[in-house]
Amino acid sequence: MSVPTPVIPILDNGQGVIDPDVYFEINEPPADLPQFEDKLNAFVDFHKEAGSKVVFITSGGTTVPLENQTVRFIDNFSLGTRGATSAEYFLEAGYAVVFMHRQNSILPYHRHYTHSNLGFLDYFEAKEDGTVQGNVQNLKEVNKRDALTTVLKAAPQYATKMHQVLTKYHEAKNTNHILMLDFVTLPEYLFKLQSGTKIFARLETKAMYYLAAAVSDFFIPSTKMAEHKIQSRDGGLTLTLDQVPKFLKPLVSNWAAKGLIVSFKLETDTKLLVPKARYALTRYGHQVVIGNMLKTRKQTVTLITQHSEKVLSLTKEQMAQEIEIESLIIYELVQIHQKWIDSGSTDST
Template structure:
């Protein structure tokens, strides 16, 4: 097999996306992933339902082939899980492809809470377990919404762990959803690693300590948004995210991404204010969405403002696709 250095794309130091898939093995559960997704998509294609494919949470980068240590990021999947609920409210079917054990829609209200654990919501009366009365009304609403989504086959939960898992499932998933054409939206909220260690460069076994400092050299992850936009999901509405810590880079980098990859929307936000303010950027528009102090006091979530804006953009995208079809 050729080495990584022999497979670099155009001398730019970046592996071509197609080559990445040849160098790595697909996840063991990819076939099961595809079967579940195909059944879900077929169901909603028949019903002509709009569908959003949400990616959520962070990807891990193994340091050993038999992985003990890995590189991770801080994402717990809040934005994706929260957004899924608002898309369901807006009438979409949702494929939620999330990092294993990260936040999930509806479940998120009772997990990952630093001040109260799930069992603290429950009380025991005689031999019965009940929800503590102070939490009953909210939990009843959340449970009802979750059960309705599952009962009506409008929410499909799929997971990934490593960077390689994510990329194989992203490629496969977007190609399956492509049959929905303009009715599909791709909401790429996962925090995907920018760098990785190719399998050929990894230690096979656990890296042993006691040998002094550890030096790692990581390769850049291929830019998978390019084939996603141009090949895998060319007719869908594609929404990417841009997170920055320097406010002066935020909008220029978002617009640079739109120009470079040719997709439709970037949701840009600063690390420090990502839960209060975002900027939704298209080629022809720029909309700042912010929560007021009163909103924050009433626990309004910024995703409740993001999703209606994206639904409006999707309306226009679908209309423009129908117009083009009539003109052909």
């Protein structure tokens, strides 16, 4: 009796990399793209009118599905710390922020409670009378001040910080300074990046693009993907992945041409970091690349422009004081962006 051959996604890599425009022709846009565009259009109109400086942050990792009806996917390490932390410093610097993040990754402000050493329940107490003090569900329903007082009563040692974080968070939301948009898969990310940066282009030089997401370099086109769950009955699985087209090229030359574009370069081999960051600047012609090493990315980065290179590092004392590297990065970028707005250049002459 013959055993049916399993449907395994195989792709001939010899075909080379497809053009970004072709990618959008042969792949389906995400179902929620119209809602994504409506929200972003309204936010951009509001801030164009207000004359704000606005940053489009991408954050977290993209998934690469292995099946059209996806059971399995390839993922990467990124939790979105860089993007979420940076969003807070941009808001403090007066920017409006579009935070395009991987669904369920780290969020600005929330991060202090959802991804800290303490778990959410640590902020509350079960009282002997059978009640729980500090149920944040209440925040939606009741007067915020009353709810906050209840929360702080539950765990007074966290009161000062929680008050500060909550105040900043609500201020950003109430003044329409933050817009949260999400993605999960690589195709979703790419469609939203294209559409989002084109909408953002209306802000001209007042726009900054801060591309911190960890985007897969390899994928399986949907036309070559298994439709159903790949079966394990025939043993091991061999996958051949296509290379993702280089989207920074059309982003820099067409979609977001007038804004300040900051891309990130992650490496694990130190000697590749600066040469590859420089190569990206030359190849795509944008303004800033921030190089970081996997192991030290929270302590040190190298900020590279066409004519400069600056290492930003936290000292031991700064680390002990819990100063975050993003505060140094955003400080530098705000100066560079101002030069860009004033003179169309990033380097002083």
